Amino acid sequence: MLRKGCSDKMTTNLGNGMADVREVADKVYRFETPIAGMFYTPVVYLIDAPSGVLIEPGPAAAMPSIQKAMAQLGMKDLSYIIPTHIHVDHGGGAGALAKHFPNAKVVAHPRGAKHLASPERLVESTKLVWGQDFEQNLGPIIPIPESQLKAMEDGEAILIGDRQLQIIHALGHSPHHIVILDRRLNGLFCGEALGLPGHQLPPVAPYSFEQDAYMATIDSLSRLDFDALFYSHGSIEREPGRLMSRALENARLYSSIILETARSGNAPDDIMLLVSEDFHRRFGQRLPKGDLEILVAGYMIYFKSKGMLA
Ligand SMILES: [Zn+2]
Structure with missing residues (x-):
């Protein structure tokens, strides 16, 4: 897991095999919640503002870790719970957390808020990706009362003490x-909008990824002025410009390699090998097998769903 750029001002050991809680920026705490069966470990950020803010609740199975972390930090309540999106590894536990913290509002994109209020379709799509029995490992997805939902438009902000958190729609x-x-940190909590940290590969989530929107999002966010990225499956990185250009380059490059080689009749294993060799030649690093599998399978599903691949 990436640590570069972490200020590591304070570490609180949660014991019982739990991850450390680290202060990674002014009153911003980060910890990981490893979940069985999840390749990318969910990361939670807690902002210790006058009333607490939690970014990325993760799946409901992460809730005991969140409660322990809050107890260690002396945080008693939450005013806002903000999943960057409603995929189960980011927002699956928002309902369980909202029930536990009835004063908290759950912030979401208007389209996401509808699914959080009535999660039937969300549960169905979670079963498609994570299996019928996803609740066993990840915990349940429960509805959030309308009174606790705060759908936010692009550019709207919430104020917590002297902190302004601006919500920006970032589809793809x-x-x-x-x-x-x-703005106080000059940092962006970027979820998966700018690719996966480490190699900046496109996070091609089955059934929800849109390549054009993803690239348009990176392009428009790269025009904003900020100097740190707070990743949801990684840590804090300080060179946003370089990382965003690489994310764009990777999306262009690997989508076309995968599409062309799949159209020429290559099997997924051969495509993985070709992508792996290209990546090694270009960047001098070997991609982990899990990353390769997710990238190739994700793009193949995407191209088939768009009718670009038989
Ligand atoms: Zn996701």
Whole structure:
């Protein structure tokens, strides 16, 4: 897991095999919630404002870790729970958390808010990706009362003490993705809108990814002025410009390699090998097998759903 750029001002050991809680920026705490069966470990950010803010609740199975972390930090309540999007590994536990913290509002893209209020379709699509029995590992997805939902338009902000959190719609990875710009930190909580940290590969989530929207989002966010990225499956990175250009380059490059080689009749294993060799030649690093599988399978599903691949 990436650590570069972390200020690591404070570490609180949660014991019982739990991840450390680290202060990674002014009153912003980060910890990981490893979940069985999840390749990318969910990350939670807690902002210790006058009333607490939680970014990325993760699946409901992460809730005990969140409660322990809050107890360690002396945080008693939450005013806002902000999943960057409603995929189960980011927002699946928002309902369980909202029930536990009835004063909290759950912030979401208007399209995401509808599914959080009535999660039937969300549960169905979660079963498609994570299996019929996803609740066993990830915990349940429960509805959030309308009174606790705060659908936010592009550019709207919430104020917590002297902190302004601006919500920016950032579609592509999913049709309900938002990012959160903290002007005080000059940092962006970017979820999966700008690719996966480490190699900046496109996060091609089955059934929700849209390549054009993803690239348009990176292009428009790269025009904003901020100097740190707070990743949801990684840590904090300080060179947003370089990372965003690489994310764009990777999306262009690997989508076309995968499409062309699939159209020429290559099997997924051969396509993975070709992508792996190209990546190694270009960047001098080997991609982990899990990353390769997710990238190739994700793009194949995407191209088939668009009728670009038989
Ligand atoms: Zn996602």
